[in-house]
Amino acid sequence: MEDKLLATLKKYWHHDSFRPMQREIIESVLAGRDTLALLPTGGGKSITYQLPTLLSEGLCIVVTPLIALMKDQVDALRRRGIAATAVYSGMTHRQIDIALDNCVYGDTKFLYIAPERMASDVFRLRVDRMKVALLAVDEAHCISQWGYDFRPSYLKIAELRELLPDTPVLALTASATPLVADDIMTQLHFAEPNTLQGSFARPNLSYCVRNADDKREQLLRVVRGVEGCGIVYVRRRKEAEELSAWLTEEGFSASFYHAGLPNEERAIRQDEWIANRVRIMVATNAFGMGIDKSDVRFVVHYAMPDSLESYYQEAGRAGRDGERSYAVLLKGSDDETRIERYFKAQFPTKEVIRSVYHKMSSFLGVAIGDGLLGSYPFNIYELCRRFKLSEMEVRSSLKLLQMNGYITYIEESENPAMVLFTVERNQLYSLKNTDERAEKVMTAMMRLYPGIFTEFRAIDEMEIASMCRFSFDEVREVMKQLWRSHIIRYIPTNHTPLIFYDVERLPERDIYIAPETYSQRKALMEERFDHMLRYANSEDECRSRIIEEYFCKDSGERCGICDNCLARKRRTISNEEAERIDNEILSLVDGDNTTLHDLSLKVRGNQERILERITHLVEEGKIRIDSIGGTIERI
Secondary structure (H helix, E strand, O other): OHHHHHHHHHHHHOOOOOOOOHHHHHHHHHOOOOEEEEOOOOOOHHHHHHHHHHOOOOEEEEEOOOHHHHHHHHHHHHHOOOOEEEEOOOOOHHHHHHHHHHHHHOOOOEEEEOHHHHHOHHHHHHHOOOOEEEEEEOOHHHHOOOOOOOOHHHHHHHHHHHHOOOOOEEEEEOOOOHHHHHHHHHHOOOOOOOEEEOOOOOOOEEEEEEEOOOHHHHHHHHHHHOOOEEEEEOOOHHHHHHHHHHHHHOOOOEEEEOOOOOHHHHHHHHHHHHOOOOOEEEEOOOOOOOOOOOOEEEEEEOOOOOOHHHHHHHHOOOOOOOOOEEEEEEEOOOHHHHHHHHHHHHOOOHHHHHHHHHHHHHHHOOOOOOOOOOEEEOOHHHHHHHHOOOHHHHHHHHHHHHHOOOEEEEOOOEEOEEEEEOOOHHHHHHOOOOOHHHHHHHHHHHHHOOOOOOOOEEEOHHHHHHHHOOOHHHHHHHHHHHHHOOOEEEEOOEEOOEEEEOOOOOOHHHOOOOHHHOHHHHHHHHHHHHHHHHHHHOOOOOHHHHHHHHHHOOOOOOOOOOHHHHHHHHHOOOHHHHHHHHHHHHHHOOOOOEEHHHHHHHOOOOHHHHHHHHHHHHHOOOEEEOOOOOEEEEO
């Protein structure tokens, strides 16, 4: 088996050896055991499910919330000659059917799927006919309500396990406390507890905290002092835009990224940064997860995160190539107050939650007793504007309503392009001002999408382009031309959030918020922030050890490269240096009326070290300090 593992690793990934813990995880999976793998960011998690699948009969279903990651992984596998596909929001019914049929009847080895897509009847019926060798759950901490990034859609995975009772599951995460790890195994119905954990230490990553209210000046020191590319994390979208513009004015190549940008623009900005055409990406936490860029030299947190889990995950995007890199936290005097306000908004009163539910339902036009299993396009900004609501309180209320089973909120649903012909079929032949390209595109749509003359149909512009032998951009241009000519109604691909009612709309007074989703989670969130404060406020403890103790309660050696370890080294002197300072002190105190001030002026060396050696000589009984006159004399 060892020869097979290494031969497969060499064949597809061109590596001669495994990274720490990879082999143990792969062997556990091949033995058919449910496995929770805790590996740091950049620890090579994808190989732990891809390699054993290649050695097994059947395919691997990979659950992940990130569309960009799905596409990247599918492309990477296909470049290696491995059949892979993905199902996610925004695909047409035809595309989904083809992808799932290939998993049932074809040679597909990997199916990537978003958690919310698993609830569809189309998927569940196909899974019954698939030969599934492994279920891999990426970002598995999202399934735990005690985790820092709980996503209710992940709870659907438990239902998938019921459809695949004999299929082992591999849960993967870079950050989970013992409480969260236990909950992950419970939620995923592990046959028995089985956790394999890599070290949380990053020997090449130097952690640093800088106390500064002038954060821009500190940021300049970092970007000037560290060569290579980096990420600057901020909390608000506006701050990302403003800080990026300021860095550009200062002469640096910078861009910004946040969830408010159109999907295409985000992809372009991400690609520019990955290709090193942009050096610094200023971003909210919407950026970074799943990005395969190993040469990030620094990650700066311009604002303190609210948990060590999120800080470790984001800081860990630096130095994945093993070269020296830096994780810098800029701590301002108002950070604690700001996060306390954030916590308050994260847990609005239950009266506010019920009010948001009522106003949202009225906004969507859903009457009491209606809405069961219905989906509604939802504009959170318009809701907040109309009812003068806080966006943060609304988002938090929606999350708590979802956790309690009333709604499902999909914040970013990639919707396919939609087309409806506005003229009768027999009128098309008498139309003027349509060129040959337009005729080909219209013919393709009529062949591919029956019913397009009577109702809006989701279309796949790439499929049309392939049939017409045009480029995607050419098809998009023809669509706009037909739209302007009033031949079709055309809705381009868009990203509209959706609200699903899991139960019919209830009267406001009947909304019940369970304590485990509210008060218990609130207490845990405050506890997580206390650990973040311990990390940020420590002036002596090794920062790497603080992180390791938090996640696994078993701290290792001091890292030697964080700011506290380096300060400790500077305070430590060699025996020869200590002897020299001691001799100079002793020779000077032989005279009369020698004071501490005299010694600080006359003894060569760092003032702090001189004071340490004076204290040492007093403890050794070689000198004494007159408590009244402050003079020092030799004993």
